[in-house]
Amino acid sequence: MTAGLLFEIREFSLYDGPGIRTTLFLKGCPLRCRWCHNPEGLDPRPQMIYAESTCSSCGACAAVCPRAEAGGQTPRVCSGDDVCGACAGACPSNARRQCGFRIEPEDAVRAILESRDLFNPASPGDERGGATFSGGEPLAQIDFVEETARLLRGEGVHTAAETCGYASEAAWRRLLGAVDLIMLDLKHTDPSEHLKYTGVSNEPILRNFDILKRSGKEYIVRIPVVPTVNDAPDTIRAYARLLNGAPGLTRVDLLPYHAASGGKYALLGLDPPAPLPERPIPDEFLNLIPRARKIVS
Template sequence: MTTGTIFDIKRFAVHDGPGVRTTVFFKGCPLHCLWCHNPEGIAAGLDLLVRSSRCARCYSCIPACPRKAISKGPKRGPVVVDRAKCDLCGKCAEACMYEALVMAGRKVTVADVVAEVERDRIFYEQSGGGVTLSGGEPLAQPSFCRELLTELKARGFHTALDTSGLASWETLASCAEKSDLILYDLKLIDDRKHRETTGVSNAPILANLKKLAGRKKAVAVRIPLMAGVNDGPSDVRAAIEFLKPFPSVKTVGLLRYHKGGQEKYRNLGQAPCFKIYDPPSDERVGEIRQAFADAGFHVRIGG
């Protein structure tokens, strides 16, 4: 059976599609958005999170490490991990009772995920909810994503695919076919700014969105809003002009940027590769909401 790598399964999610949902977070993403607040989802493989503030200085992780990569911090402080020696075996995380050392990512089968989401079937049925695949980027693991969606559909779950849209058309189309709803991220129409802030061109993303929207598939576009990046009048106008021709795009979700996630970069041992932005003001969000509503979209704040 195909296995995939995920970094979280969140139960009782209410912003990732209709009703009460379980959201499965896939590892690996081809974009590097400067505002990303889930950096543990970017690398395709496992990561070791070192949460120094939780370290109780019991030092049981030191003998657990077969590569002698862990040492006491200065003045018997929180442990320090030499990442050059670490091979991500996960033994320290097993030894740490305080969750100061945690592996981000685990290999799972389709059956593993299905067993977890089945626990909340009654909540999906009562609320009109279901299961959302998110990440990272679910389409970066095409076989696993497709097989999981197929199994979920076969069991009667409502399925949603939360995607950046950066994948081959074949991958997107085959996964979209098994999804009841596509949550499609749209960051910027301006390609220069898109490259500067995400590291990639938006050309394939926009081309895929056009094709997808032409298929009468339910698509809800989601726009993360950062002040000074994509909340200006010309950016909003460009997004509306791009989306207006597609009758299957009825809903636009405005996701206000928040400053969470900074500590995660430190926990991953990465020099911050993100930038700290400001969220747009309430007033500006209201204006953007109104602009999309005037263009005929159903607008949601927060997803």
């Protein structure tokens, strides 16, 4: 079974790799980063989400909900492979929506090929676009990613993956073989700090990074610069040691932290993480790390 569980297919995606792209957001992630901006990508099961701000309290959801309780209330959120989605169909104000749908590689490819004309550079200076696997975590659904990427390669479509690198060596090697461009997030250099802020150690990630460096592949490293978490001078120097002279490294993207991007947590019935102080990305990153650039987001 190679169907993937996605939470969005986004066309005209301009910030997930070169050119104009279509991004597949895969649902399910092994990390729990405290600053996660895509919390709907965490749970590897379909979920119903609820936008209180657009809800008109009309009760249409409760009327169709098999899980409605005696008082006629639809659960605020629910998840699982058996979510029925009836409330989303009944809701007149788009307050209830299903997050997560299964799709076969062939169907995903069909959706991606709608944008094919726009992947091609319009003039020699333009970058070639394509498809990006993002998430969530693509490595967590490597069967789907590998098959979809294989079909896309057959169509001549450039592929990229935005990944945290946390997976078995076997899965990692399959991803490297499947896509043209790796965009690897390195969230921290220190294993115990990584564990503290993301819920997992970075040892498998660093091992996979070594494999990547020796693979001969070109790749981009992305660092989400999170105030107080990984922007101390020592950490920046550790990043510099890790990245200086890394073969195949084309660029280091420094992604800014935004406290205000926690809005999606409420949709999932989750409390947003405590905001960290926003501050500019330290210039040391640019001074010490080769080919680093600050990304506006």
